[in-house]
Amino acid sequence: MAETAKTREERMATESIGRLMASMTLPAILAQIINILYSIIDRIYIGHMEGVGANALTGVGVTFCITVFISAFSAFISNGAAPLAAIWLGKGDRERAEKILGNSVSFLLLCTVVLMAFFYLFQRPLLFMFGASGATIGYATDYLSIYLAGTLFVEMALGLNAFIICQSQPRTAMLSVLIGAVANIILDPIFIFGLRMGVRGAAVATVISQGLSAAWVVSFLMGKKSSLKIRRSCMRLEGKVLGSVFSLGISPFIMNATESFISIVLNHGLQAYGGDLHVGSLTIMQSIMQLFSAPINGFTQGMTPIVSYNYGAQNFDRVRKLYRWMIGMCFGFRLLTTATSMIFPRFYAGFFTNEAELVALTGEVMPVFMAGMLVFGLQNGIQPTFLALGQAKISLFIAVLRKIILLIPLAIILPRFLGVMGVYYAEPVSDAISAATATTLFALNIRKILSKEALAKIQ
Numbered sequence: 181m182a183e184t185a186k187t188r189e190e191r192m193a194t195e196s197i198g199r200l201m202a203s204m205t206l207p208a209i210l211a212q213i214i215n216i217l218y219s220i221i222d223r224i225y226i227g228h229m230e231g232v233g234a235n236a237l238t239g240v241g242v243t244f245c246i247t248v249f250i251s252a253f254s255a256f257i258s259n260g261a262a263p264l265a266a267i268w269l270g271k272g273d274r275e276r277a278e279k280i281l282g283n284s285v286s287f288l289l290l291c292t293v294v295l296m297a298f299f300y301l302f303q304r305p306l307l308f309m310f311g312a313s314g315a316t317i318g319y320a321t322d323y324l325s326i327y328l329a330g331t332l333f334v335e336m337a338l339g340l341n342a343f344i345i346c347q348s349q350p351r352t353a354m355l356s357v358l359i360g361a362v363a364n365i366i367l368d369p370i371f372i373f374g375l376r377m378g379v380r381g382a383a384v385a386t387v388i389s390q391g392l393s394a395a396w397v398v399s400f401l402m403g404k405k406s407s408l409k410i411r412r413s414c415m416r417l418e419g420k421v422l423g424s425v426f427s428l429g430i431s432p433f434i435m436n437a438t439e440s441f442i443s444i445v446l447n448h449g450l451q452a453y454g455g456d457l458h459v460g461s462l463t464i465m466q467s468i469m470q471l472f473s474a475p476i477n478g479f480t481q482g483m484t485p486i487v488s489y490n491y492g493a494q495n496f497d498r499v500r501k502l503y504r505w506m507i508g509m510c511f512g513f514r515l516l517t518t519a520t521s522m523i524f525p526r527f528y529a530g531f532f533t534n535e536a537e538l539v540a541l542t543g544e545v546m547p548v549f550m551a552g553m554l555v556f557g558l559q560n561g562i563q564p565t566f567l568a569l570g571q572a573k574i575s576l577f578i579a580v581l582r583k584i585i586l587l588i589p590l591a592i593i594l595p596r597f598l599g600v601m602g603v604y605y606a607e608p609v610s611d612a613i614s615a616a617t618a619t620t621l622f623a624l625n626i627r628k629i630l631s632k633e634a635l636a637k638i639q
Contacts, residue, residue, distance in 0.1 A: 192486045211478060225373075238316045242316060250295055259431075260433070262342035262345070269408075329387055347408050360392050427568060431578070446591055453603065484568040511555075525543040549604045586616065
């Protein structure tokens with residue numbers, strides 16, 4: 181079994197790049213697309229609830245701030261711990277990799293307890309702060325109260341699945357997502373319409389589905405087919421191990437957590453300068469952006485362990501070929517999908533609502549809101565490359581620049597001069613500047629990073 185696992189992992193250093201990319205990224209891409217269907221399908225069904233669809237969609241959209249923040253803690257692990265485990269596997273130290281996995285499980289358990297307690301206590305005032313109104317708060321609390329019960333499932337399913345990918349088993353990782361997504365697609369109409377539970381039914385379906393995914397991931401990582409195993413002896417939290425995970429995971433955590441704060445700022449601005457209809461338009465556009473991001477996230481998730489493993493094994497020439505593919509593919513896909521959303525905005529909006537006024541508003545603002553994404557594919561490829569190479573500081577700066585330094589201040593300042601449209605303009609301006617900065621930093625630093633000296637500094 182040990183020889184089989186070792187051989188499977190060594191494929192990342194020996195197999196042709198084209199074949200390896202296909203085997204590692206296609207299942208991950210499919211998994212990400214399926215995973216995003218959790219929220220997308222919820223919103224499609226909710227948006228078409230007769231008579232209340234627009235308010236229900238807006239109410240559930242407000243909870244996005246909290247659900248994204250909860251999932252951000254799993255990003256600490258999936259994007260921080262898993263690449264580190266892959267690097268150590270490349271170095272030949274499986275014991276260290278399993279210690280990273282064990283500490284990750286304990287960290288996610290701790291996060292679950294804290295997050296559930298906090299959001300159950302303060303959910304209502306937080307939802308009003310995040311953009312809920314008297315007409316939408318009921319839908320928001322109905323959805324969130326049930327969703328919070330599945331916090332453990334979210335953390336385990338999203339956080340630990342990357343450990344399956346990093347041992348070169350992307351198909352198994354895809355199955356964990358597929359199981360939950362299929363369940364969600366089946367259960368949504370049953371609970372929402374059949375049992376007439378409305379948004380509460382959507383939340384119940386999501387919790388059950390995430391529970392099935394989490395059970396699959398944990399059982400696999402404790403079973404015989406996993407070369408990295410969850411072991412009780414490795415679950416004792418160690419400061420040195422967590423410090424390494426946090427230093428690399430802080431960047432994706434900020435990217436995900438600040439997505440929540442961005443939604444707060446954007447929702448508040450749209451509510452203040454526009455109203456519920458504008459908040460609803462943001463819910464639709466964020467859903468479309470998530471849908472377009474899913475294949476990119478899957479592609480980079482599949483590529484990251486390959487880059488990390490070869491970096492740990494000092495195969496620097498192979499790493500160069502890999503990151504060129506990653507950046508080029510991300511840029512091309514993002515450019516194409518963004519262009520279609522700008523040309524056919526009403527077509528996309530129609531998937532989420534049949535209310536003419538909301539479709540018309542979304543069609544008007546989407547070309548503005550999405551414009552920066554035309555070049556953002558560069559950052560989509562560069563950011564995970566930095567993570568795969570263990571470059572925590574640069575990756576952190578890029579994450580902070582786009583969300584905290586640029587987008588939040590712009591979303592507050594621009595509406596004072598441009599009204600409600602200023603909120604929409606903040607997104608493309610920050611996206612374009614951030615992508616240009618990431619590209620510049622990559623060009624200036626990549627040669628120094630691909631060296632034995634830089635590799636030796638990774639703990």
